[in-house]
Amino acid sequence: MxxxxxxxxxxxxxxxxxxxxxxxxxxxxxxxxxxxxxxxxxxxxxxxxxxxxxxxxxxxxxxxxxxxxxxxxxxxxxxxxxxxxxxxxxxxxxxxxxxxxxxxxxxxxxxxxxxxxxxxxxxxxxxxxxxxxxxxxxxxxxxxxxxxxxxxxxxxxxxxxxxxxxxxxxRYIGYLISLGLYSFKGIKVGLDCANGASWNIAKSVFDALGATTIEMGVEPNGTNINNGVGSTHIENLQKMVVEKGLDIGFAYDGDADRCLCVDENGKVVSGDHILYVYGKYMKDKGELVNNTVVTTVMSNFGLYKAFDEAGIEYAKTAVGDKYVYEYMNEHNCILGGEQSGHIIFSKYATTGDGILTSIKMMEVMLARKKKMSELCSPLVIYPQVLENIRVTDKAAAQNDPEVKAKVESVAKELGKTGRILVRESGTEPVVRVMVEAEDKETCRNLVDSVVNVIKSRGYEA
Structure with a gap:
């Protein structure tokens, strides 16, 4: 950086x-x-x-x-x-x-x-x-x-x-509309625009493709972007999808380069789910170039297991859609992204695009004639806990001998049943501590044990 x-x-x-x-x-x-x-x-x-x-x-x-x-x-x-x-x-x-x-x-x-x-x-x-x-x-x-x-x-x-x-x-709106291969008529879609950049774009696209749309997060006032809405507060979209009996929901972040979904049962569909659903769709069509999906080190164990079962190869990059795109470009891959919802479809875009991601998920649902929950069911996600701790010095916190020793201890304890990842945010004064394991309680306890050492060493901001 x-x-x-x-x-x-x-x-x-x-x-x-x-x-x-x-x-x-x-x-x-x-x-x-x-x-x-x-x-x-x-x-x-x-x-x-x-x-x-x-x-x-x-x-x-x-x-x-x-x-x-x-x-x-x-x-x-x-x-x-x-x-x-x-x-x-x-x-x-x-x-x-x-x-x-x-x-x-x-x-x-x-x-x-x-x-x-x-x-x-x-x-x-x-x-x-x-x-x-x-x-x-x-x-x-x-x-x-x-x-x-x-x-x-x-x-x-x-x-x-x-x-x-x-x-x-x-013209960009027209381009997105042109990528809709199927009519969305009869599909009830929830859109959470985070009171952000997509508020005057997403509905136009879905309406043009024939969907019945219900929106939230479309009243920006300059100070409410991402405030209780959008992909970082997806619980409100989950509630709306269930209460209004919607077929699917899509939540964007403030600048709409990422998208998370909510299936018809109100369950969150993460970026890992999206990579699996679209990767499998392209694999079955014989259109997954190089038979490879590009992920980051934050993707879940369960995604790789599901890819193995589907016969799909994968690559892992550093966190950041920038690095995903660089790998895709260098190795001629057409699909890649992050668990957080930055998904890149290189045939259509050079960056993550939340609204484009929505259109491609709708395409799979309509082509397969299946609900989103059915499309996601083969992917079993390992329990994961991610803790963001604001620190005074990201590098010092990660390189502290006692912090490193604790991380190594946790990794040894997990063995082949899980993993720990400690990394700094590229955009905030934050260190992220993530553990995946066979049960949530183990994840929580092990994350807390590392966070407590970071705090005890005086790095918490």
Whole structure:
């Protein structure tokens, strides 16, 4: 991870860890850098950068600050307004933008925000470019063969402009609709949009495909994103699906790059379930390229057992859909994702896309003529407990000798009946302690034993 940018962008509390000045500075660099890349190729046209944002109150502040920096450096800023992260990736790719920016803190509370950078291929920005952004923020930029104490401002007619580009978001909606292979008529669907970026998109797609939709989390006010709704608070969607007799429910996070499902009985369908259901579907159709599904180290033991029984191979990457996509791209895989609901269908998208995931799950249900509970039934999930502990220093907490000794002790105790995983969050000052075992009580006791050592060593924030 970089000095400012983690696995999923530059994220922090608005105007505390991430300020309006930071956004302006990022805009200044991007506008100048992509312009300079063009100029070195003899192209004097203004760089084109597309921007989306979620529904946080601070997103407007960061958008305007970012735009100020971009146009001051000579770039033209195209505004999608409130939209999803995958829509920015889609528009950046198909409309041939130099890069894209999404202003969001995903599943974090409203007072946090973030800046995600996307390259012209619709992929998460490469580490080399991100490192240059960080160098500029720190005031020691060296690129194009020289050191830059400051980068030049654009002047006269070279100053950039802003362009209302809501048409790009509308084309993305049309693209999603085009991926629906079956009519959703007669299917009752619950949609939880987390009071976030999908609130004005998801229903449009499902309605166009013929579903009967009931929504929640579609009243954003700037401070209620992810507040008791969305994929991190799926219990309310579970209740709604059961009470209203729905066939299925889908819950998104704040920027809608992830999706979790709820089956007709109100049971949560995790990212692992989604990988199994769609992987098996593609395997049976003879369309699972390389017969491989890409997972992360956080996927459940039960998923791998179910894959083994289905004759499906799998790969494991570090946590982060960025790493999943990199592996998929390098090894020509078409399906990968995370337990948390970041699912990548590389035939259709370059990032996780919650609404696309919903459409593909509907496709399997309709093609198989089965309920979601039936599709998921062969997958038996091992009990798992995950504890997030906020710490003062993630690296120190993990590398502390007493913490490491305790983790090794737990691993030895579990043997072949389970596993322990301790890792730091890429987006928060958090260490995650996860245990899988044959029963929930064992998981809970072993997680607590590790967390207690972390606390006793004085790392708890």
């Amino acid at each position: 970089g000095r400012y940018f983690g696995t999923d962008g530059f994220r922090g509390e608005a105007n505390v860890g991430l300020t309006a000045d930071h956004a302006y500075t990022v805009g200044r660099f991007l506008g100048w850098y992509y312009g300079e890349l063009k100029r070195q190729k003899g192209d004097t046209s203004a760089p084109r950068i597309v921007i989306g944002k979620d529904t946080r109150r601070s997103s407007y502040m960061f958008e305007y600050s970012l735009v100020g920096g971009l146009v001051a450096s000579g770039a033209d800023a195209y505004l999608l307004h409130v939209t999803t992260t995958p829509s920015v990736a889609y528009v950046a790719r198909v409309d041939e933008f130099d890069c894209g920016v999404m202003i969001t803190a995903s599943h974090n509370p409203f007072y946090d925000n973030g800046i995600k950078l996307i390259n012209g291929n619709g992929e998460k920005m490469d580490e080399e470019t991100i490192s240059l952004v960080e160098d500029y923020i720190d005031g020691h930029l060296e690129v194009f063969g020289k050191k830059w104490e400051e980068i030049p401002f654009a002047t006269k007619d070279a100053i950039g402009c802003t362009v209302d580009y809501v048409s790009g978001r509308n």
